[in-house]
Amino acid sequence: MENNTNKPNKAGGLPSVQSTIKHLLRSNRTKENIKNLLRVNQSDGFDCPGCAWGDNKNGTFQFCENGAKAVAWESTDKRVDADFFAQYSVSQLMKQSDYWLEYQGRLAQPMRYNKKTDHYEPLSWHDAFEIIANKLNTLSHPDEAEFYTSGRASNEASYLYQLFGRIYGTNNFPDCSNMCHEASGIALTQSIGVGKGTVVLDDFDCADSIFVFGQNPGTNHPRMMNALRKAARSGCKIVTFNNLKEVALEKFASPQDPKELLAASATTISHCYFTPKLGGDMAAVRGMVKAVIEQHSASIDIDFIEQHTNGFDTYIESVKRTDWSKIEIQSGLSKRQIEQAAQVFALSKNVISCWAMGLTQHKHSVDTIREIVNLHLLTGNLGRKGAGLCPVRGHSNVQGNRTMGINEKPTAAFIERLEQYFTIELPKQSGHNVHAALKALYQKHIKVLICLGGNLAAAAPDSDFTFKAIKNAELNVQISTKLNRSHLLVSEDALILPCFGRTELDKQKSGIQKITVEDTFSMVHASTGKTTPVSEQCLSEVDIVAQIASYTLGNKAIGTSPYTWTELRDDYAKIRTLISQTIVGFTDFNKKIETPCGFHLTNSAALLTWNTNSQKAEFNCSDLPTSILSDNLSDALTYTDSTVFTLQSLRSHDQYNTTIYGMDDRYRGIKGERKVVFINPDDAKQLNLSDGDTVDIQSICNDGVKRVVNGFKVVFYEIPRGNLAAYYPETNPLVAIDSYGEQSFTPASKSIAVVLQKSATAIEVAT
Template identity: 45%
Template sequence: MTEKEKIEPYDGPAGGWGSLNSVRRHALEANAVSAVPTLLKQNKPDGFACVSCAWAKPAHPRPAEFCENGAKATFWELTGDRATPTFFAQHTIQELRSWSDHALEKSGRLTHPMRYNSLTDHYEAVDWETAFAEIGSELALIRQNDPKRAIFYTSGRASLETSYMYALFARLYGNNNLPDSSNMCHESTSVGLLDSIGVPVGTVTLDHFEKADALFFFGQNVGSNSPRMLHQLKEASDRGAAIVTFNPLRERGLERFTDPQNPVQMLTGGETIISRAYYQLRPGGDIAAISGMCKWLLDQDRQGKPTLDQAFINEHCHGFEEFVRFLDDLAWTEIEQESGLSKTQIEEAAAIYANARRVIAIYGMGITQHKLGVQSVHMLVNFLLMRGNIGREGAGICPVRGHSNVQGQRTVGISEKPELVPLDKLADQFDFAPPREQGTTTIEACERIIDGEVDAFVGLGGNFLRAVPERELMEANWPRMRLSVQIATKLNRGHLFTGEVGYLLPCLGRIEIDRQASGPQVVTIEDSTSMIHVSKPMREPASEHLLSEPKIVAEIAKACLPPNQSVPWDDWIADYGRIRDAIAQTYPAIFHDFNQRMHQPGGFRKPIAADERKWNTQSGKANFLIPSALHASFDDGRDPNIFRLITLRSNDQFNTTVYGYRDRFRGIEGTRMVVFLNGEDMARLGIAEGELIGMESAADDGVERRMRGFRATRYNIPRGSCGAYYPEANALIPLWQHAERSQVPAAKSVPVRLLLRNGATA
């Protein structure tokens, strides 16, 4: 272990002085001290929407409506560091590939459009006109030959305005190849909820949290991934609501919280206990645990204790009889085996549920990123339906989205599924024939790139190559493409692999003033609770050479598409309000009077039929759906030498962006190359604390996926499980190990074998 590396337990709560000290440290490390006052406008009605997570933004915000990770994201975007043409002249691409993810983004904001020169292995500055002309020429030629050989990817940061234009651009180009970051995280939600209750999103708003009697958490690390939610959880706990957590690891944010905005707690060291009960189930064992609770509820109701809302079931539900037969056929021994929990623990949790009238089920990628991620979502809905907890005040389903507008971009057309987009309306509105063929998902895009079936990749933000599975094959095959275009604010590893023609186009960040012909512009986003908010930029741009995302999309579209007078690209760029008018014309039920309603404090909500107990399903009712298995993993859990790997985010990162090397809550500092193991497993295999070991995929498909150099770390994690950081451990995930139907990578239960120091395989 190096002098910079330190691994020791952290005893503090989430929030508190640890959070404040982290904010101070990162302001200095990001060279962004001048950005500190800007935080006071973060997530405010008269300010900007955080560029990090998508948690809800209240109409009446706290004095500081930002969290530790939100502050880091703002500092990271408003850094004083710059990646100028001089920087790229000093470093070849091959050299930069040896840099860490953190070091690459620490180089600072991109300042000029850059074109890759394969002869010198450098990015070189180019003017915008040349960039657009060449990109347009390349895309036009590909479109002429086969438009389906182009991919249009987007991360979840792009605004509603940009996303709408980008989706229209792809369809005018001739395909529905619009994979996005949702394909890698919550597509299981979009598929599963649509099956069950007829909407692809959650039914809960902040108001529901104020009235809930209990909150059940599944696979969501609030302390690192959406810390502002801790305020809602603290308030719920303070008024006596029961918070019950199911998660393989004990995460500090779901255990204890000190509110940094509470002077009494800060001065006295006071804490709020978050979870009344905490159950460490096996990775992928959620279906079994939920099934056990449902079985107990059914048994109690049969014994004359009214635990089911039979009136709701009779009026609003379909498939309950089949679900009852499924529960009756389950043996408790099987439930205990697959969940990793005892019958007593499951009954204890179910009793808490039975004693609460209004219950919210909250979940994250610990539910969605499994082989049976969609069915795991079905089971959560079944759980709520048994007691009528959908469409009731203070109750509902709450998937916690990641990136700040990942849900919203789907609302305005970013989807590979043509059936989810009003293509007929687009055809009339813009006088063209939209493509009707199914587009490619993120996984399918990767498969096509590996097979040499993609000629062009346009990336609107994100770090695609680092985020996806099968890293070695992806990086090796990426250069086979003719064209790659990356629209970004900062450098990341994905930019270091290009097509034969490669462009890196720098854009304004959301916090930076966007001046167009009609004056400074604002944009909009949708949060996790389906509220649409305005975001007003506050700071001067990092470089005079930056263009806005809408401007870049419009110029590329104009350069490669034939003229269409019905698509007023230039008018839209002159005034983003006209883009919003077009969105309202395409989606009138959601966005009518868009330019007026967007200024409402707290935003305006799009209609959610299920919240009104209207079920847009094939049966016309809310559906009880039966899982095909009790565990959601690709392994059967019977081989003690195959571990279920959970990929994790640290306290010092958001998605693929690594802000630093401190995972405060897990006691890790100075490294990310660790593997968390159960102490009994370490003893059984003779692995010493701190020993360097490796991991390899347990997939038997002829492809070697192996990584070494992980420091073994004893941790409170279920036996047969291990944890390692994302995105480093992505190389261990085969592309084909994804959720059925949704194709979300199964990153929360990856079957792996441990490689010991002597070369043996555990």
């Protein structure tokens, strides 16, 4: 039995160029989008609406294949307008796939749901704002509203959004961070006093080794591959820990290198590639620490530890108590493999560790990330060029949203700065994250849901629960560029408010506007679209938020500031003036964004300043979990006699977050389908399954709810035994709403307890 033979032997190269061209042609705005690609991530252009990877200072081409897909997806000539909604009822649209919905084109005018006809119908912007304001102003309490935010929203829109929500009276700011990197922010804040990465892009040129944990950059952050390729070709040793063998982390051919583009050559990326069990990363890193102590004690930086850290002795005792047998069982790796990784780490002067959602969507994610920090503290790999910590964020401004105050648990210092500047009292109590918001919606404690971008319905876990929760909102307001599932979960009243895309020209009363974003390296840079907006009835996100605030609170000066809401809408520089007065690190904001490639927000931990209670970096000595399995997986073993697997959900190569650009996953050899499940061939043999069989997947949980998805094609793949992988949102129904990470409440989408059964249709065919 063999693994998927359709998987390519390298990533990138000519197929990436061909895919880019295909998507540009499908947009029917090929000439315009070629111009757009030349502006992507350029100092006088716009920031890519895709991932948050940082921009190089040099180079004509600053986009990747998936960035080109994002641009073509956004800048299309297809329109979703009144004629479209007259043709389709909401009930009819609900039967369509997520791919079909978003492929219909750009939303072109504001629409309101008519419960009697089950259709969306056009309305004026004035009426839309009146409806929202009237509903908000008649709630019993401001906490009956939820203000959700996608990581796509600009700094200016996010700042205005949180300011409006807080003046309105709530801290209910669930956002996409709650479902992805929340564990990173919590773990880093606890350990080093700041919830962001400590490195910048240039550090990758100075690293002796780069460790990549739980991340597939070839699909999710393709521009990162250029940094890894450059590092590998310079002699840097890249060590990968990833549950699946991903081709981009094995061999990568740069589409910008003529030799690798046209020939069979490619750059070997990973010096070592390890495939731990799902949830086994903490044990693997603990094993590396143990190996460093036992075999490479010279690499332990005693001076750094004594000067900059707290809790070292207690932590070391915890490591010594950890048995190698437990490390091997939990990690799924041998002692020899872990020692091999530890040797690379210990013998490298400068080490960067990167990670993504392969680490953050587990029950023990916070402990796992703190263990990576422990390894860096042990060897002093912080605060110097080429060394540090790098959580690789997803959406283009997900980090900036949090910096701007999109946070259900704002710090006292943040609220105090706002109160002092505006001379206004703001709510202090914690609001709702995504988990709490969905629970409150399900229980009908929430009346209004406003979503600034994103697709909450497709992003959140436990689809049946989530769909019912969102439908319970008495008013569902979606500020969007494309039609998606969240627009269709309606019962009483709903509004679709179409906004500009990142590629489009934003002209207000004061002239052409810039927005700003913050990338994964804390670089803040300006973005200016150039193309004509898709419709005269679309507004910018800033405009929409400002007018909702103006209609709801009155268009008057905001506290003791000199500006009204609409004055901020007319000139975004005035928003940046407010940011410079109230957000740390943004002094002279308007001047700083004139710098090519933007400016860097100072990272205290990178300067060896620790904003923790002890004023030191903290070793955290959590023991390895009793079991790497999530609670429902542990319970599952007592509920069924069937073989229980651990399933992770992931993206295909034709996908970014919940947006599906196409039905292929070229790097895993999948073409024209998405309902597939990747399985180790030996596991399949044990279940009498053949490559291509169709199975149903049922998750096992102790809450009595049956969660099952049907008709998934079995695909043999190089993955540890006992582990499975499949795409989301198709497998979101399997993730129980209460299966989440400790402290983070992030869905445990990488540790779903499931059993497989041949589909009835497959059995009938075989018979």
